Amino acid sequence: MSAATLPGEGSVSVRLWLDGREDGGMTIRRAEVAARRPRAAAALVGRKAEEAARLAPLLFSLCGSAQGLAVARACEAALGLDAVPHETARSLLADAEALDSHGWQAVVEWPARLGTPPRPAVLRDLRAAVSAIKPALYPAKDGLRPGGGMLRPDTAALQGALERMAGWLDAVVFAGPPPQDADDLARWAGRGGSDAARLAARLLAPDLAGWGRCGMPLLTDRAPGWFAAALAGDPSFAATPRYDDAPALTGPLERQAGHPLVVSVAERFGDGLARLFAARLADLAELPQRMEAAIAAVHAADPVAAAPTVAGSSGPGEGCGVAETARGRLAHWLRLDGDGRLADARMVAPTDWNFAADGPLARGLAGAAVRNREDAVERVRLLVAMLDPCVACGIELHE
Template sequence: MSATMLPGEGSVSVRLWLDGGRDGMAVQRAEVATRRPRAVAALVGRKAEEAVRLAPLLFSLCGSAQGLAVARACEMALGIDATCHETARALLTDAESLDSHGWQAMVEWPAHLGAPPRPSALRDLRAAVSAILPALYPGKDGLRPGGGALRPDILVLRDALARMAGWLDAAVFAGPPPQDADDLARWAMGSGTDAARLAARLMSPDLAGWGGCGVPLLGERSPDWFAAALAGDPAFATAPHRDGAAALTGPLERQADHPLVVSVTERFGDGLVRLFAARLADLAELPRRMEAAIAALRPADPVAAGSTGPGEGCGVAETARGRLAHWLRLDGEDRLADARMVAPTDWNFAAGGPLARGLAGAEVRGRDDAVKRARLLVAMLDPCIACGMDVQE
């Protein structure tokens, strides 16, 4: 089985070896390999501002976060302090994350239920998301080294947020988001949304704890940590690790302390339903965080470079899928002499990482069941990557 490769994002291939006996069938061994075109190489030789403009075009997913991570890396290399733009930037990437989660809820989650996708249901959400950038930066120049002319239109931003929150309430939750495991069970059985129906399926005894991997959460957010890792070892971009061990990034990392996730973990342990609860918590928290950002916004002007000449920098940005980091080195003419990145896919689908360890030893009911379960785990860890499956018995 195969899936179409996404431009700039690549794909993952999963090979499973099943072993059956008197006590049932299980995944004896799992191999995970990622094939991601190193589009970041196209940034080498570009001027800093050109590289920032190009980054969102090179990657099919999370374009704002990609551009922002490159912009932050350039700012570090050029000695630019763009702190005055960070609130607006967080608002941009949060809106992008809501759009990404929304796509999953309307297109990918129905597929796991055997239901038709509903991309037309995203029309109102995407119209609201697209209003954010011009309401922050009328010149649409916010994602550049030093930022653009930040002139927030608070009325437009609040209207856009109200439309996003209204869409989320109607299309995903159909009421207040669940706050604990009991809430989740009631919501799963009483709401008619695809999200609730998928929650009901994942809470079934044979799936709730399936795919638990025991991999620690990444936790690292410091650009300096990512800079040391990426600059010190070119192989880190394709085989990332924290202190020599695998790590998990994404909604679970961000929402591990959310009451819903804590309650679900206590009841079901590690596994599919825990990962899904983290995605629901991530969705529910986005409007609140965006509301606080809008309240904190202040006008700001572009910030000029504090230095010229060779320099290095690393930028980190959050995406719906997890943490993204870009590292780069400038030459004497402010062109990128080297560029490296590590994406959520590189962490979650690393050899020996969360997906591989979640699959190894997991119980299944045969080839078709193994494929369905593996695809569910892929969707909970990194739903935006194309995935091919090969199963051997």
């Protein structure tokens, strides 16, 4: 048995049973995947709505802004607050955080998959630009409160931060224009101008490009009402989510399935590592464009006091909020008691979908061919990196 585990809160464990083949290679006969993520939503129970939204980003080491936004939106649905004037600003906060998360992968996780040293120091400039977004929107740093804060966008500061982010992507990840289709991706990979390009060259190899195919349906539903019904109706949904009574995949591939790069790569290589990586590249390339449009559209707004109806409410005193993260779709559902405190709180995160016992990782591993034990571990790490859990991943091999 071999194992490799990283420290952290919660974990994903992958256990593989390997069988030898007559040609000297091996097959993953069985794959067991178990995600153990701290159920931090329970810590919000008993809190007032504004306190819960303020606490949520502190409970999660990753995607703090998205967690706070989802909780704030759930509180708004439960309280009858319509914060539509703040949604453009909120999309900027979420996109900036997603860019930071993707950037970490590009300079820490992707180099590790190439056997080269990670470069976390390169993140300094990106994170300085990302951290400038929130005060440029909400000078009082109150943007995550239910109903929104005092939104006073500083357009010059926002544009300056975005220019630094886009420049970082151009220099560190793409080393030029992002690839647009499979041929462009192959040429870009062949030039090897960045760790991302060198990883693309590896994943386009014939034995890897289609490896890890799972045939998993995509989680296309974004409606808070759908998540509200699922989370409120079944307490076990948070741990074992289902979409049309089946597991599903969320994340960059689900968002970018129709992107020309992803479509072209899928047509050539099918559903596997190359398609997943192409979706991550497409997601990264799209973020600055989307943020630029949001900066042009954002306007000053005051905190919202009340509104008669809010989409996503699942009943009096109940509500659900959804937010996008780099890893996929996040949803929080909550119910308020008569004193306005959270009587119940549930959440489902991207890791709950992608690393479910019968989810994309498990399906992608079962029956897959590998050369040997070491090759099996490295291929699992590649597939895990493409699905990107929010916790550490440990691998065990059995023959």
